[in-house]
Amino acid sequence: MTPVRVACCQVHIAVGDTDGNRVRVRHAVEAAAAVGARIIVVPELANSGYVFTDAAEARSLAEPVDGPTVTGWTELARRLDAVLIGGFCELDPDGHVRNSAVVVDAGGVRALYRKAHLWDREKLVFTPGDAAPPVVDTVHGRIALMICYDLEFPEWIRLAALRGTQLLCAPVNWPELPRPAGERPSEIVRVQAAAATNRMFIAVADRTGSERRVGWVGGTMIVDPDGWPIGGLDLGREVTVVADLDLDTARDKRISEHNDVHADRRPELYGGNLD
Amino acid sequence: MTPVRVACCQVHIAVGDTDGNRVRVRHAVEAAAAVGARIIVVPELANSGYVFTDAAEARSLAEPVDGPTVTGWTELARRLDAVLIGGFCELDPDGHVRNSAVVVDAGGVRALYRKAHLWDREKLVFTPGDAAPPVVDTVHGRIALMICYDLEFPEWIRLAALRGTQLLCAPVNWPELPRPAGERPSEIVRVQAAAATNRMFIAVADRTGSERRVGWVGGTMIVDPDGWPIGGLDLGREVTVVADLDLDTARDKRISEHNDVHADRRPELYGGNLD
Numbered sequence: 125m126t127p128v129r130v131a132c133c134q135v136h137i138a139v140g141d142t143d144g145n146r147v148r149v150r151h152a153v154e155a156a157a158a159v160g161a162r163i164i165v166v167p168e169l170a171n172s173g174y175v176f177t178d179a180a181e182a183r184s185l186a187e188p189v190d191g192p193t194v195t196g197w198t199e200l201a202r203r204l205d206a207v208l209i210g211g212f213c214e215l216d217p218d219g220h221v222r223n224s225a226v227v228v229d230a231g232g233v234r235a236l237y238r239k240a241h242l243w244d245r246e247k248l249v250f251t252p253g254d255a256a257p258p259v260v261d262t263v264h265g266r267i268a269l270m271i272c273y274d275l276e277f278p279e280w281i282r283l284a285a286l287r288g289t290q291l292l293c294a295p296v297n298w299p300e301l302p303r304p305a306g307e308r309p310s311e312i313v314r315v316q317a318a319a320a321t322n323r324m325f326i327a328v329a330d331r332t333g334s335e336r337r338v339g340w341v342g343g344t345m346i347v348d349p350d351g352w353p354i355g356g357l358d359l360g361r362e363v364t365v366v367a368d369l370d371l372d373t374a375r376d377k378r379i380s381e382h383n384d385v386h387a388d389r390r391p392e393l394y395g396g397n398l399d
Numbered sequence: 400m401t402p403v404r405v406a407c408c409q410v411h412i413a414v415g416d417t418d419g420n421r422v423r424v425r426h427a428v429e430a431a432a433a434v435g436a437r438i439i440v441v442p443e444l445a446n447s448g449y450v451f452t453d454a455a456e457a458r459s460l461a462e463p464v465d466g467p468t469v470t471g472w473t474e475l476a477r478r479l480d481a482v483l484i485g486g487f488c489e490l491d492p493d494g495h496v497r498n499s500a501v502v503v504d505a506g507g508v509r510a511l512y513r514k515a516h517l518w519d520r521e522k523l524v525f526t527p528g529d530a531a532p533p534v535v536d537t538v539h540g541r542i543a544l545m546i547c548y549d550l551e552f553p554e555w556i557r558l559a560a561l562r563g564t565q566l567l568c569a570p571v572n573w574p575e576l577p578r579p580a581g582e583r584p585s586e587i588v589r590v591q592a593a594a595a596t597n598r599m600f601i602a603v604a605d606r607t608g609s610e611r612r613v614g615w616v617g618g619t620m621i622v623d624p625d626g627w628p629i630g631g632l633d634l635g636r637e638v639t640v641v642a643d644l645d646l647d648t649a650r651d652k653r654i655s656e657h658n659d660v661h662a663d664r665r666p667e668l669y670g671g672n673l674d
Contacts, residue, residue, distance in 0.1 A: 182508075217495070243658065244658055252665075255668075273658075277596075277663075278668070313588055314596065316592070320588070349588075351588060352582055380519040382519045382521075382522045382523075383519055388548075388552075389554070393531065394558065395670065
């Protein structure tokens with residue numbers, strides 16, 4: 125298979141400015157497609173922003189999956205012949221507010237995912253999802269989807285990986301935390317480890333700048349199946365990270381003459397003890 | 400609890416020289432104890448070396464757990480009042496050759512572990528273990544034990560972590576592989592991620608130099624519950640890495656006002672899908 129160009133857009137999002145956010149995201153996606161990207165990832169909660177004053181503010185910004193944000197992305201994906209992955213603040217059919225994300229392509233919404241592991245005050249705002257991370261066959265390969273703190277649960281990543289994920293796409297909003305000089309943000313270290321542990325690509329779209337005194341890591345990046353960053357790690361600028369990926373290489377889980385990172389698992393020894 | 404001094408000894412081991420290896424390991428352990436270390440980790444297969452010509456050579460170097468290596472370690476642990484963790488080439492009671500490791504203290508052998516995930520040609524040499532990584536209560540805190548490639552299976556690390564491990568000790572022989580300039584060895588990235596994911600300390604004793612054309616990473620290190628290296632990463636010298644650890648900090652799994660890395664797991668969503 126020929127390589128596919130993947131782009132992760134570190135877009136500026138402003139809390140509460142849903143119209144402005146939709147425009148900025150659209151411009152970033154169009155610019156990525158213009159340089160040949162066919163899989164494009166944008167951040168978590170890209171319609172609403174992240175640092176809500178309270179649950180009521182989040183609810184006031186939430187919209188259904190057939191609302192303007194995802195409808196706009198579907199039109200964009202069709203017009204640009206792209207697979208688009210992004211996060212949005214969802215009002216679900218039962219009236220729950222969700223931290224959700226979608227995979228859309230020329231065929232429409234291919235997957236809707238609701239974040240299952242909620243970070244900090246998100247627990248006061250969102251109802252967590254109860255479904256496994258979706259794994260979607262696209263024209264470019266098999267893509268999985270999860271959101272931010274989900275990435276810190278190796279079990280969640282395994283679920284997606286064992287279903288044949290070649291590229292895991294993750295909209296995130298990584299808050300900046302102290303770290304020792306010379307060290308990468310811990311979230312990045314974990315993504316590198318997750319990619320290598322499962323020999324798959326991971327594409328992350330983060331935020332940059334700050335919002336209501338929360339600074340963002342600006343950690344947008346693309347990591348290869350060895351766990352090496354092949355795009356990104358500028359840490360902070362408003363930037364689109366682009367890389368050409370041969371996703372078929374992620375089908376091969378061998379790492380030595382006698383090792384395969386998935387076949388070497390011993391699930392008969394894990395199962396009963398993980399609860 | 401007062402901090403405990405932990406040492407990881409990157410000892411030179413020579414394949415086939417069991418007598419010489421026992422002496423070198425003893426000297427390294429005595430030197431570590433002399434600077435106050437009370438938990439001391441030495442490498443994988445510290446009696447035999449690693450790069451066997453064939454299974455017969457490994458068998459010729461293997462010894463039972465009551466053989467000279469572990470008996471010597473038990474005497475050393477008693478004399479130095481230390482907890483000693485090390486790997487050895489074992490001939491088990493059924494005649495199988497094992498890549499094993501022990502935790503010994505003044506009370507004798509506290510745990511015997513047989514590597515469950517075998518690396519490359521180890522599969523031609525060793526019988527894999529079928530038991531979970533041991534978790535041992537010592538006078539200094541709760542210590543778990545696994546060996547080298549075991550560390551690359553997040554399920555295995557979770558098993559130990561969920562049983563309350565404060566310090567995971569890992570004898571390893573990390574073979575040197577190519578990596579991009581400026582990148583840490585992938586094994587180190589994964590250990591950092593494993594520590595942070597579970598908020599526990601990890602102490603690794605690796606090899607240095609080379610053996611029959613296999614070079615070693617020399618990645619001996621100690622990582623804290625945030626995943627930051629607090630000792631080691633000199634990468635290569637024959638060295639003992641020392642750090643004073645307050646192991647009780649690893650009991651606290653909270654990472655924000657509303658998050659706890661273990662309580663935030665959703666095992667009801669993981670279980671049936673991990674096989």
